[in-house]
Amino acid sequence: MSTLLVVVLGIAGLALLTVGADQLVVGAGRLATVLRVAPVIVGVIVIGLGTSAPEFVVSGTAAVQGNAGLALGNLVGSNILNVTLILGVVAIVSPVLVRSSVPVREAPLMVAAVAVFGAFALVGMKFVAGVLLAALSLGALLLLGRLSRVPPDDPLPDDVAAFVEPSPPPDRWWVEACRTLLGLAATLGGAQLLVANASTLASRWGVSDTVIGFTLVAVGTSLPELMTSVQAQRRGEGDLMVGNLLGSNLFNSLIGGAVVGLAAGGDTIAPFGFAAVTAMVLAAALAWLLLKRGSRITRPEAAVLLCAYAAILPLLISANP
Template sequence: MLELGGVLIGLVLLFFGGNWLVEGASRLARSLGISPLVVGLTVVALGTSAPELLVSLSAALSGSSDIAVGNVVGSNIANIGLILGISGLIYPISVHVDLLKREIPIMLMASVVAVIMFQDGQIGRLDGIILVAGLIAFISFMVVSALRDRRIQPDPVEEQRLHPVNVNRTTEMLRFALGLIVLAVGAQITVGNATQLARSLGVSELVIGITLISIGTSLPELVTSIIAALSKNSDIAIGNVVGSNIFNLLAILGITAVARPINVSPQIAGGEALMMLGFSFLLLPFVINRVLGRRESMIFLAAYVVFTIYAVTIAG
């Protein structure tokens, strides 16, 4: 099917465009003397969410609200059910106490707020401003906490690597701009072909948004978490997922709603959004035990399979 090929091409462009944007922005920021810690918590975190942002923004501006919201909801569910499930099967995931005390409660709070906002049928500009304000507060909190908690100064050699003095800023600015352009083009191709694919298959745009597109835009998180699990850096795997879910809710929904209010169908508000909330709270009892083993990972994967079947057969 031509539409499916178009969606896949769009997702590939999103993947590479996001990588170029993050790499260019990170190296440029470091060459300007900005702390790698701050870069990681802001530029990189926002950059890895750029595919979801561009897709949701493009969908909202073109009137495809179900794709805009479904992308965010589906990505958050895929992050927990699919990505953590696969990562935990590769290597058991240990949960850092700071993640349990800080990021996970924030993710749960953001999920609850988003679901409440869904219930009146629209994420308006005021809702968007509230979410963006929450994003700014979250980033500020994380930067301050990280700077306060960092007790050991980095090795001079490592500091030199993280603050390259020989970076060609013009090259990095061009890389950043190219990444942004490729992202925008990829988003347009993805949304346009996804809409046509939904029509040709006789399914709703919501189904395409919460399955195919959400998995595609979550590829950076999937790759990062699998590499982290293979390297036995399991704290990175779960931190990546939790951070991505927070940014999806606060940054993507917030920025998109500020640009253009997003209509939320009763089906999303009463179905998929509540499932997203359920997946978020499903994480809680397992992380309290501080380890996500293979048994827990299989539960997550099974839950994601059930969700996908529901989305395709019932929601579609």
């Protein structure tokens, strides 16, 4: 297979992954509304977890195929990219104002999740680590649900309603069920294409799977977060924008790490690079400190985040040949 064809298939996988994840979120959101699921489930679970679905699928697929570097590199790279490049780009265009308790609630929870995932990555991911991270994932979801509880009959909050399509008539629930299933299938198929062809390119170009995971794959699987963040900021919903990015990192670390650990089965995934894990934790802590400082991200602070990403990327590449 020619290199050009491999590149084309990889791009096709990325496009399919992006479209599939979008339809998965839309379908699940509409279905949840039709079935009268509590608004918190639509807001926290569908939007927060939905935009992280590509990371889970890509990393799980890579782990099953034995591409440990790509599996963990994608999660680590996405975690760094979310709170540096994406948050920095959005805030450099328009300063981000956070009006809720995100800096004192979700942000420290995200940093803790990233640190736990980093600790497991440093000692080597295995099945037991996957089980523990899965348990922590469930605990985090229950905690977020408890903190964000809204009576089921209440209307969706404005910041959540902005991202949930109007619900179809109740007798059309099966249409949204099909949309959700097709979106999931497209996400899985796109992930398979992206992982397979990214690994092929890595071997042909003499680049490690880890570097490909940090860069191309991490950027690709973070597109849903980027699109959601841009839309949220355009509508003046800084809380949802920042919450989505922090929530994505939390879910990437706990659920994504659990998927990788469980997918490894009886094998142990080799310890990950110290420089990469340290950079991931420091990037998460930096974003938290900036938010805590004034409940906002100004343009100068956005420039700090962008410079942090620019400084981290060469370090990661040089540390993971």
